[in-house]
Amino acid sequence: MIALDHLRHVDATPARLARESYRAGEIAPTSGVAPGFTQANMIVLPRDWAFDFLLYAQRNPKACPVLDVSDPGSHATHLAPGADLRRDLPLYRIWRDGKLAEETPDATKAWAEHPDLVSFLIGCSFTFETPMLDAGIEIRHITDKSNVPMYLTNRPCRPAGRLHGNMVVSMRPIPASRVADAATISGRFPAVHGAPVHVGAPEEIGIHDLGKPEFGDPVRIEPGEIPVFWACGVTPQAAVMASGVPFAITHAPGHMFITDIPDTAYHA
Amino acid sequence: MIALDHLRHVDATPARLARESYRAGEIAPTSGVAPGFTQANMIVLPRDWAFDFLLYAQRNPKACPVLDVSDPGSHATHLAPGADLRRDLPLYRIWRDGKLAEETPDATKAWAEHPDLVSFLIGCSFTFETPMLDAGIEIRHITDKSNVPMYLTNRPCRPAGRLHGNMVVSMRPIPASRVADAATISGRFPAVHGAPVHVGAPEEIGIHDLGKPEFGDPVRIEPGEIPVFWACGVTPQAAVMASGVPFAITHAPGHMFITDIPDTAYHA
Structure with missing residues (x-):
């Protein structure tokens, strides 16, 4: 850095x-605003x-x-x-x-x-979406103009003092042939969540229905695509709750x- | 990570x-102990x-x-x-x-x-000395079995509450042809100080005599070698003072x- x-x-x-x-006074999501x-x-x-x-x-x-x-x-x-x-x-x-x-x-x-x-x-994690797009990896919620889906997992964070809670993750469906690229590219940005915390097998982290995210919108998952999960900055809100x-x-x-x-x- | x-x-x-x-009860420096x-x-x-x-x-x-x-x-x-x-x-x-x-x-x-x-x-920074040695970069204080030289710079850290102080750096002399390699290799380890903060020109950061480090021992600098400076974990002790x-x-x-x-x- x-x-x-x-x-x-x-x-x-x-x-x-x-x-x-x-x-x-303008109210709007910030995805795609002031790119870079x-x-x-x-x-x-x-x-x-x-x-x-x-x-x-x-x-x-x-x-x-x-x-x-x-x-x-x-x-x-x-x-x-x-x-x-x-x-x-x-x-x-x-x-x-x-x-x-x-x-x-x-x-x-x-x-x-x-x-x-x-x-x-x-x-x-918006920060590493631009280099992923530059590498030809589609970001589904950008394509579909929706909010990224976010899920509350069953994975506890390490507590600190009075604070405890589970990790929240964001999910992007990635073609199986590009999962390694997505991990490598995002891994270059450790200050903005870095590499994925989980690839595939959503039930292992307590996600039973990808169609029902706790935050944001569900997205299409096409055949041959793997759900890839990144740690998410909504995790502090889960700790507040x-x-x-x-x-x-x-x-x-x-x-x-x-x-x-x-x-x-x-x-x- | x-x-x-x-x-x-x-x-x-x-x-x-x-x-x-x-x-x-054993008292000894830890350099080279439990390598890895x-x-x-x-x-x-x-x-x-x-x-x-x-x-x-x-x-x-x-x-x-x-x-x-x-x-x-x-x-x-x-x-x-x-x-x-x-x-x-x-x-x-x-x-x-x-x-x-x-x-x-x-x-x-x-x-x-x-x-x-x-x-x-x-x-x-001991952590990245092993991969630097593996890449054929001599670490002078290891060769000479001395402590790494450390200097109090004129560069203020960003204060926080009641704490302020200048940055302490460690110095390793590196052949000019290997400075880029040393920067690249150490840069892969951001959690242990990462890439150098300064290369050459010690007077720019307030170091007027490389032979008189504030902490540790002075080391030989051979012709064609550049003094390379890494941020040092003795910085908190400078803030305490x-x-x-x-x-x-x-x-x-x-x-x-x-x-x-x-x-x-x-x-x-």
């Missing part, structure tokens, strides 16, 4: 314009929970690769100077006592409830934070 | 025997400082790649079941108010001063913790 300070000269206008449109700029999952927690979460992420790096952590009380990030994490995502989820309480395009009001919130930005976290703000699935950082920066 | 749970079948007897000899098993830097801090440090590590991943974090009050690690972090390193340093207070082969007494210590194990941390336990430079994890597990 390239040190971020070396990337200050990159023209990030497309990323900035996208954030400005969300700040102005890294998108991130977000979870925001009170300072009292921040060590537990950072440790949870350290112990579960495939699911929770941390790209940046804000200072307590700040809504700024190193990954996009000038951005406001309270308003620059298209859609937020507010969680109370482990339950989804609200979806909102502006988290400013909820953010004001706690003076010491810490924001975690977590790598997103399983652990009954008193208060959290997250992105809404598919509605990511768009950073100023080129995807290539996360090439290992 | 391979999930550690897949490595449970590896026979780690050489690592365990080394730890047992240190526990029994990952060695780690250690810093142990009270729970109150743990979030600041974990954030410091997250923000400075080249210098502080975290391999494992213990639960508060525990002296166990996921990387070596059965090990006792208070006694299984050959030599410890006890720090008080940012100053080195003591070197001791057994940290049990100091450890008992705080009920909630958190231990951080951090990757060590610069930040006046009230209490910390660390390894003594060169006297690392030997884990049960094969070096190959950290190949990206």
Whole structure:
């Protein structure tokens, strides 16, 4: 990975314009927006929970690769100077006592409830979809213009303090002849989930019906295609639910934070 | 990187025997001991400082790649079941108010001063020396049976909470024709400092006399060799000093913790 300070000269206008449109009120999924700029999952927690979460992420790096952590009380990030994490995502989820309480395009009001919130930005597998497409590997949910399917597995993450929960995975159907290529290409991007965690045999990880993802949309699986599973940045939301976290703000699935950082920066 | 749970079948007897000899009182540097098993830097801090440090590590991943974090009050690690972090390193340093207070082969007494210590194990560049040797690249401090030279640079790390300090680097002289190979090979191991942070031009990072390292021993530099600098796991000790941390336990430079994890597990 390239040190971020070396990337200050990159023209990030497309990323900035996208954030400005969300700040102005536009609500839309971010897949395909500002191509080439890294998108991130977000979870925001009170300072009292921040060590537990950072440790949870350290112990579960495939699911929770941390790209940046804000200072307590700040809504700024190193990954996009000038951005406001309270308003620059298209859609937020507010969680109370482990339950989804609200979806909102502006988290400013909820953010004001706690003076010491810490924001975690977590790598997103959208980052390696572009090089997979460049290698001639079809990404079905892009072809079909749907959200990627995501499943809650039976695989527990390593707990940390008060946090526990199972891993969430995203799934892409890949032709059997290209599975190795998909693993190799995504494996070059460890900061955005890296190589698959599971290939085929969905029942082994507790997925009994690929047509019913817990998050996102189901996708077509053609004959000769294998379901390939990557660790997913919605895993923190599963931990919020399983652990009954008193208060959290997250992105809404598919509605990511768009950073100023080129995807290539996360090439290992 | 391979999930550690897949490595449970590896026979780690050489690592365990080394730890047992240190526990029994042997004091010696660990370079070349239990070859093939990952060695780690250690810093142990009270729970109150743990979030600041974990954030410091997250923000400075080249210098502080975290391999494992213990639960508060525990002296166990996921990387070596059965090990006792208070006694299984050959030599410890006890720090008080940012100053080195003591070197001791057994940290049990100091450890008992705080009920909630958190231990951080951090990757060590010894891990990529073996594949560099395998590629025919001489490692001078191994040839000359000395400790690797380490220098405090003028490059500030990104601060986190109360922690700040400059990066420490290790230096290996590499023939000009092999510098690219050394960068490529070490770059495959991002969890143990990865690729060099600086090649040649030591004065640019505030090193004015290669013959006077702040830690370790100076080494011969032959004509046609370039000094190549890697981020170093002694960086946390520089932060302890610069930040006046009230209490910390660390390894003594060169006297690392030997884990049960094969070096190959950290190949990206």
